[in-house]
Amino acid sequence: MKRPTAKLISGRQKFRKGNVYDVNCPSRAVLEHVTSRWGSLVLLVLLEGTQRFSELVRGIGGVSEKMLAQSLKALEADGLVARRVYPTVPPKVEYSLTKMGSEVAVHLRTLTDWVEDSISEVMRNRSRVEANKSAKPQPMQA
Amino acid sequence: MKRPTAKLISGRQKFRKGNVYDVNCPSRAVLEHVTSRWGSLVLLVLLEGTQRFSELVRGIGGVSEKMLAQSLKALEADGLVARRVYPTVPPKVEYSLTKMGSEVAVHLRTLTDWVEDSISEVMRNRSRVEANKSAKPQPMQA
DNA sequence: CGGTATCCAGCGCGATACTG
DNA sequence: CAGTATCGCGCTGGATACCG
Numbered sequence: 001m002k003r004p005t006a007k008l009i010s011g012r013q014k015f016r017k018g019n020v021y022d023v024n025c026p027s028r029a030v031l032e033h034v035t036s037r038w039g040s041l042v043l044l045v046l047l048e049g050t051q052r053f054s055e056l057v058r059g060i061g062g063v064s065e066k067m068l069a070q071s072l073k074a075l076e077a078d079g080l081v082a083r084r085v086y087p088t089v090p091p092k093v094e095y096s097l098t099k100m101g102s103e104v105a106v107h108l109r110t111l112t113d114w115v116e117d118s119i120s121e122v123m124r125n126r127s128r129v130e131a132n133k134s135a136k137p138q139p140m141q142a
Numbered sequence: 143m144k145r146p147t148a149k150l151i152s153g154r155q156k157f158r159k160g161n162v163y164d165v166n167c168p169s170r171a172v173l174e175h176v177t178s179r180w181g182s183l184v185l186l187v188l189l190e191g192t193q194r195f196s197e198l199v200r201g202i203g204g205v206s207e208k209m210l211a212q213s214l215k216a217l218e219a220d221g222l223v224a225r226r227v228y229p230t231v232p233p234k235v236e237y238s239l240t241k242m243g244s245e246v247a248v249h250l251r252t253l254t255d256w257v258e259d260s261i262s263e264v265m266r267n268r269s270r271v272e273a274n275k276s277a278k279p280q281p282m283q284a
Numbered sequence: 285c286g287g288t289a290t291c292c293a294g295c296g297c298g299a300t301a302c303t304g
Numbered sequence: 305c306a307g308t309a310t311c312g313c314g315c316t317g318g319a320t321a322c323c324g
Contacts, residue, residue, distance in 0.1 A: 020183065020254055023204035027261045031254060035177035041162065053286055062165035064318055069287065079267030091285050091324075100260060107253040112162055112173060114249055118242060119169045125221030195306055206298055211307065233304080233305050288323080296315080303308075 033078055034104055038063055038071040043097070043105040044112060046081065050096040080104060175220055176246055180205055180213040185239070185247040186254060188223065192238040222246060 020028045033039050038060065045051060045059045056068055072095060075081040080101035086092040097105055115122075162170045175181050180202065187193060187201045198210055214237060217223040222243035228234040239247055257264075 019258055020186065021201060021203055026265055027254075027258045030261060030264050031182070031257050032179060034253070034257065035182055037174060040173070040177055044162070059163060061163055065287075066319090067317060070317090077268055077271045078264050080264075085286095088285095091287080093286060100263065103260070104253070104256060107249070107256055111176070111246070111249040111253060112169075114246060115173045115176065116161055116169045118245070119172060121242060122172050122220045122222075123168055126219055129219045207307075208299090209297065212297090227306095230305095233307080235306060286324090288321100290321085291319090293318090294316090296313105298313090299311090301308105301310085304306090 030078055033071075033074045034080075034108065036071065036074075038067050039075060040108055040112075042068070042071050042075060042095075043080065043101060043108050046095060046097045046101070047105040047109060050094050053093050053095070056095065075101070172220055175213075175216045176222070176250065178213065178216075180209050181217055182250055182254075184210070184213050184217060184237075185222065185243060185250050188237060188239045188243070189247040189251060192236050195235050195237070198237065217243070 018025055018027070020031050022028065034043065041060045041063070042056065045056060051059065053065075053068070053072075056072075057063060057065060060068070072081060072083070076083050079098055082096050082098050082101075084094045084096070086094070160167055160169070162173050164170065176185065183202045183205070184198065187198060193201065195207075195210070198214075199205060199207060202210070214223060214225070218225050221240055224238050224240050224243075226236045226238070228236070
């Protein structure tokens with residue numbers, strides 16, 4: 001289950017249900033799978049081709065096997081990733097994108113490309129902000 | 143227009159620095175801001191126009207004020223969101239997308255649109271998977 | 285190799301209260 | 305209205321150990 005525990009803040013939304021702005025909409029859940037920390041990177045790496053589990057671990061800096069397995073399961077359940085097991089003596093499992101998976105992954109790649117292209121401008125912004133912070137030590141008092 | 147040069151990732155690991163596969167790359171951090179649970183929704187909502195804080199709270203189902211403020215601060219620091227304060231007696235603060243922010247938001251919207259369009263197919267997959275699960279009860283306990 | 289199960293530290297995030 | 309500060313619970317997710 002997702003979040004039956006949380007007290008919902010949602011009440012009057014001017015946005016219609018059935019889209020990502022609605023907490024309970026399934027689209028929101030899928031969006032979160034796709035944009036999740038590891039889910040997004042998995043899709044991006046698989047865009048380069050079929051990969052084995054250990055290749056994914058090495059390809060994605062910083063993932064633990066646990067989180068990778070977890071992300072793969074979610075994406076597989078969503079029908080975005082295909083899992084193929086070879087019944088060989090040393091187990092071999094390959095992951096690849098499904099048709100649907102390729103579609104999202106392409107959109108994700110576009111987004112990522114934008115980020116990588118814009119990173120210098122973003123970083124320039126960040127330094128400027130931090131400079132202001134230290135330059136203005138809170139003139140809060142009267 | 144996006145990537146004139148090859149940021150080619152040809153299957154072999156030894157993940158090159160400078161792209162999102164590198165844990166320490168700044169691009170990764172920005173990507174995470176943009177794709178984060180609330181960050182992404184903030185950008186999407188702001189794509190519809192300038193909004194006040196409380197409007198954002200109401201527009202995004204399930205967000206707490208704390209997380210919203212936090213997300214807005216991160217996005218502002220990245221230079222994706224502009225914050226405008228009106229020195230009126232009842233405080234009034236408006237948030238809007240910067241030029242950069244609009245660019246990401248558009249990519250994000252593309253991704254979201256895909257999800258909303260494909261949600262039925264995804265859900266069909268999920269039910270199929272769950273059906274298989276209950277059909278093959280694993281020996282968890284006795 | 286490719287998982288899965290368990291433990292547990294950390295912090296994400298919600299609730300509440302206070303400021304301007 | 306638009307935050308900020310503080311507290312604390314619970315889930316996230318890393319480390320470890322163990323099966324097929």
